[in-house]
Amino acid sequence: MKLVFAGTPEVAVPALDALIASGRHEVAAVITRPDAPAGRGRRLVASPVAERAEEAGIEILKPARPRDPAFQARLREIGPDCCPVVAYGALIPKSALEIPRHGWINLHFSLLPAWRGAAPVQHSIMAGDQVTGASTFLIEEGLDTGPVYGHLTEEIRPTDTSGDLLTRLAFAGSGLLAATMDGIEDGTLRAVAQPADGVSLAPKITVEDARIDWNAPAMRADRVVRGCTPAPGAWTVFRGERLKLISVGLVADRTDLAPGELAPAKNNVYAGTGSHAVELLWVQPQGKKPMRGADWARGVRIAPGERLGGADVG
Numbered sequence: 001m002k003l004v005f006a007g008t009p010e011v012a013v014p015a016l017d018a019l020i021a022s023g024r025h026e027v028a029a030v031i032t033r034p035d036a037p038a039g040r041g042r043r044l045v046a047s048p049v050a051e052r053a054e055e056a057g058i059e060i061l062k063p064a065r066p067r068d069p070a071f072q073a074r075l076r077e078i079g080p081d082c083c084p085v086v087a088y089g090a091l092i093p094k095s096a097l098e099i100p101r102h103g104w105i106n107l108h109f110s111l112l113p114a115w116r117g118a119a120p121v122q123h124s125i126m127a128g129d130q131v132t133g134a135s136t137f138l139i140e141e142g143l144d145t146g147p148v149y150g151h152l153t154e155e156i157r158p159t160d161t162s163g164d165l166l167t168r169l170a171f172a173g174s175g176l177l178a179a180t181m182d183g184i185e186d187g188t189l190r191a192v193a194q195p196a197d198g199v200s201l202a203p204k205i206t207v208e209d210a211r212i213d214w215n216a217p218a219m220r221a222d223r224v225v226r227g228c229t230p231a232p233g234a235w236t237v238f239r240g241e242r243l244k245l246i247s248v249g250l251v252a253d254r255t256d257l258a259p260g261e262l263a264p265a266k267n268n269v270y271a272g273t274g275s276h277a278v279e280l281l282w283v284q285p286q287g288k289k290p291m292r293g294a295d296w297a298r299g300v301r302i303a304p305g306e307r308l309g310g311a312d313v314g
Contacts, residue, residue: 001081001102001185004061006031010048011170012086015107018174019084020056025181028078029059031066033089067093075099082184084177085139086170094141102184104139107177109169110202111151112137113194116144117202121169122162124202126227128219130156132165134173136180138191143201147191149180161229205232212236214260214309217275218250233284236260236308238300243308246282246290260307262297269297271308 003025005016019027030053035044046054053060059078063071072095082102085092092104110120111133117123124132133153138146152172156165183189210228212221212235225234225245234245248271257263257272264270270277280293 001025001181002079003027003181004029004031004075004078004080004083004100005049005053005085006083006088006092006104007049007086008033008047008089009087011166012049012088013052014170014174015084015086015177016049016052018178019181020058022178022181025185027056027058028080029053029061031061031063031071031075031083031088034062034064066090066096072096072099082181084181086173086177092139097139097141105136105149105177105180105184106139106144106146107173108135108137108144109133109166109173111135111153112144112148113197113199115200115202118204120202121166122202122205122227123200124227125156125160125162125165126223128223132156132169134169134176136176137194145194147193149183149189149191150176152176159226161226163230207232207235210234212245212308214272214307215274218252218273218278219275221273221278222248222250237310238285238308240310241286243286244284244290245280246284249279249281251277251279258307260309262302262306262308264294264297264302267294269293269302 003019005019005027007016019025030049032047032049035046038045050060061071061074076099080100083100083104085104085106097104110124112135115123131153133151135151136149140146154169154172180189205228210232212224225248228234229246235242236245251270254270254277257270257277259272259274261272262269269280271280282290283293283296284290285296
């Protein structure tokens with residue numbers, strides 16, 4: 001088939017690579033989000049998908065909005081049979097959905113109908129799921145509601161961050177997307193409607209979602225930290241400034257600390273929760289680089305009874 005691939009971030013690159021390498025289909029063009037400011041200089045930078053397409057000599061389309069008439073006119077000129085999608089980052093209007101004869105096929109990082117939305121991996125970890133996966137489905141106008149072509153499963157490991165899990169799913173899912181394209185082309189795959197039961201939503205994680213509630217059980221703090229790493233980053237407040245939490249460890253045998261109460265030791269530092277304590281393994285103070293929790297604790301000289309949490313004035 002002639003394909004036009006739509007994707008933007010680094011997590012979409014393995015799928016693009018798999019389609020290019022398959023040799024069975026022609027990747028005629030890619031669609032990606034416009035260049036965005038990045039770094040201290042805020043200069044415009046092309047997306048990872050755009051950079052990979054340029055290396056491969058593939059035409060790059062960067063519409064400000066997929067409903068732009070000029071973009072849709074060019075897509076019709078290219079005449080794709082199918083548009084595979086991975087983390088493109090914009091809604092596809094009905095007028096564009098109708099252009100390829102086999103539609104737009106999305107690789108979504110959950111076992112649909114679970115975790116429909118922008119942040120399925122983060123929500124899966126934060127909810128304490130033990131298994132997740134990836135699904136390929138036909139995009140409709142609804143939010144991730146289209147019929148499913150295929151899926152794969154992936155175990156969530158006890159120490160997985162959303163970054164760890166998303167990386168594994170990106171590579172495993174690239175094979176699923178390529179196989180889906182093959183099955184559509186040779187007629188061996190048929191999309192199956194999603195069941196009505198088991199629907200859950202995964203909206204974008206907000207900064208407030210990433211704030212640690214020290215009154216909640218320790219397991220909740222661990223899941224929020226892992227689910228929000230690397231982005232948007234779990235956080236709390238210490239002495240009126242934000243403290244980013246990069247990694248914590250569960251300390252089941254320590255229950256003597258009040259929620260948020262800090263207890264420094266020689267080589268570590270503990271914080272109380274609504275159940276047992278957690279060890280602050282890696283943190284990042286506001287305006288500074290990441291550091292070991294014990295090093296941070298020594299530097300700030302924690303007073304007896306001092307706590308995390310409270311008002312954010314930083």
